[in-house]
Amino acid sequence: MRLTKFTDYSLRVVIYLARHPDSLATIADIAREYDIPSTHLMKVVHRLAQCGYILTVRGKGGGMRLARTPDLINVGDLVRDTEDNMDIAECFSPDHQSCPMLPACALKSVLVEARKSFLATLDFYRLSDIMGGATPSLVAPLHQAHGTFAPPSPGKKKRTS
Amino acid sequence: MRLTKFTDYSLRVVIYLARHPDSLATIADIAREYDIPSTHLMKVVHRLAQCGYILTVRGKGGGMRLARTPDLINVGDLVRDTEDNMDIAECFSPDHQSCPMLPACALKSVLVEARKSFLATLDFYRLSDIMGGATPSLVAPLHQAHGTFAPPSPGKKKRTS
DNA sequence: TACTAAGATATATTTTACATGTATCTATTG
DNA sequence: CAATAGATACATGTAAAATATATCTTAGTA
Numbered sequence: 001m002r003l004t005k006f007t008d009y010s011l012r013v014v015i016y017l018a019r020h021p022d023s024l025a026t027i028a029d030i031a032r033e034y035d036i037p038s039t040h041l042m043k044v045v046h047r048l049a050q051c052g053y054i055l056t057v058r059g060k061g062g063g064m065r066l067a068r069t070p071d072l073i074n075v076g077d078l079v080r081d082t083e084d085n086m087d088i089a090e091c092f093s094p095d096h097q098s099c100p101m102l103p104a105c106a107l108k109s110v111l112v113e114a115r116k117s118f119l120a121t122l123d124f125y126r127l128s129d130i131m132g133g134a135t136p137s138l139v140a141p142l143h144q145a146h147g148t149f150a151p152p153s154p155g156k157k158k159r160t161s
Numbered sequence: 162m163r164l165t166k167f168t169d170y171s172l173r174v175v176i177y178l179a180r181h182p183d184s185l186a187t188i189a190d191i192a193r194e195y196d197i198p199s200t201h202l203m204k205v206v207h208r209l210a211q212c213g214y215i216l217t218v219r220g221k222g223g224g225m226r227l228a229r230t231p232d233l234i235n236v237g238d239l240v241r242d243t244e245d246n247m248d249i250a251e252c253f254s255p256d257h258q259s260c261p262m263l264p265a266c267a268l269k270s271v272l273v274e275a276r277k278s279f280l281a282t283l284d285f286y287r288l289s290d291i292m293g294g295a296t297p298s299l300v301a302p303l304h305q306a307h308g309t310f311a312p313p314s315p316g317k318k319k320r321t322s
Numbered sequence: 323t324a325c326t327a328a329g330a331t332a333t334a335t336t337t338t339a340c341a342t343g344t345a346t347c348t349a350t351t352g
Numbered sequence: 353c354a355a356t357a358g359a360t361a362c363a364t365g366t367a368a369a370a371t372a373t374a375t376c377t378t379a380g381t382a
Contacts, residue, residue: 001164001244001276004340008250011268019262026357033261039343046359059350062357075271083162085339089169100194101180104293107172110236114282115162121275132265165369187328200372207330220379221327246368 003083009036009044010082011075011130014053018070018131024063044082051081070131076123088115164244170197170205171243172236172291175214179231179292185224205243212242231292237284249276 016030027045031038045064048054053073056064066073080086088111090096099105177191188206192199206225209215214234217225227234241247249272251257260266 001162001247001279002249003162003272005251006340008252011250012262015262015266015268024357028357037342040341042358042360043341049358056358057350058348058356058358060354060356061351062349064358086162088163089172090166091169101173101176101293105176106291106293107176110283110286110291111164114279117282118162118275118279121278122271125271130267130271132262132267167369185328189328198371201370203329203331204370210329217329218379219327219329219377221325222380223328223378225329 003079004085005036005040006044006047006084007079007082009034009041010048010078012036013041013044013048014066014070014073014078014127015131017054017064017066018073018127019133021066024057024061024065026063029063047082051078053078053081066127070127073127074123075125075127075130076119076121078127079122080119086115088112164240165246166197166201167205167208167245168240168243170195170202171209171239173197174202174205174209175227175231175234175239175288176292178215178225178227179234179288180294182227185218185222185226187224190224208243212239214239214242227288231288234288235284236286236288236291237280237282239288240283241280247276249273 012034013030016033017025027038027041031041045054045056049056049064052067054064055067056062087093089108091099091105091108092111101107173195174191177194178186188199188202192202206215206217210217210225213228215225216228217223248254250269252260252266252269253272262268
């Protein structure tokens with residue numbers, strides 16, 4: 001079980017941008033920093049722009065920057081937007097109606113719930129929480145939560161504002 | 162983000178065995194039932210036997226059966242034992258000490274926590290909860306939990322006994 | 323004891339999703 | 353109009369996973 005590098009790189013791009021808020025960053029800058037292929041980053045950047053996480057500027061002197069401040073960018077949302085195959089198992093596929101155990105089998109709903117838990121945990125964090133150093137998080141939920149993660153009791157889970 | 166077919170098939174094998182408790186099942190039986198290659202199932206069965214989930218009997222008239230009753234088989238454990246790459250992102254790799262954002266970056270710990278949530282949800286279910294029909298679960302936590310999954314407040318999460 | 327049917331094991335091959343590369347286009351600055 | 357940036361389309365490479373093949377071992381049974 002792993003996320004694609006596409007998602008990984010997407011997270012790194014926004015982390016980079018969050019840590020370099022004062023200037024436009026180019027694809028080449030970021031590729032150099034992480035030592036990853038700029039060809040792949042192009043696609044990543046394109047997607048991030050399409051989804052509204054970053055603003056890009058073409059032409060000489062161009063580059064990109066975050067479209068919002070890091071505390072308004074939710075990690076779970078970003079993963080949902082960049083990871084394009086969230087079908088945990090074969091029984092998620094539309095042409096899998098022939099499973100001999102349906103409808104009794106509850107495997108799928110359990111997997112759906114597990115995936116939901118995964119994303120709900122990510123929803124609990126914003127870019128400002130994971131970017132480190134430069135701009136400290138307003139609240140610091142991270143190391144408190146370890147190992148004994150408890151959802152923010154009642155109400156809204158997502159923290160984007 | 163998806164589990165391997167190896168894990169998928171592993172779950173199906175134990176579900177099949179749970180639903181056919183009265184006789185030994187062969188690899189061919191299970192492969193036929195789900196229309197999946199028996200060659201792959203061999204490896205799956207081998208692993209399940211190694212991990213103690215099933216007992217196998219060689220030779221004519223042989224086959225396999227569950228080593229324990231379905232209420233003693235935990236879904237999370239089984240996934241942990243069959244899914245062999247649980248490294249969500251590149252920064253989980255041991256040779257990834259050169260990340261320019263370390264040690265400030267908290268991405269990894271957030272991903273670790275999300276993975277933990279995923280598995281903790283699976284830990285909440287036993288084979289008897291997902292096998293459907295035949296042998297109803299002793300408790301029925303499934304549809305109550307949907308969408309608003311809450312961990313079993315304080316104390317032990319895993320339900321294997 | 324030989325035959326058959328089952329899993330055990332090792333190795334080889336195929337598939338496929340993902341990653342990466344190349345080329346060209348468009349936009350912007352100076 | 354030259355240089356530099358992203359946008360876009362398409363082509364290729366690659367590594368993990370899935371599948372296949374072959375042989376070995378075990379056990380029942382004729």
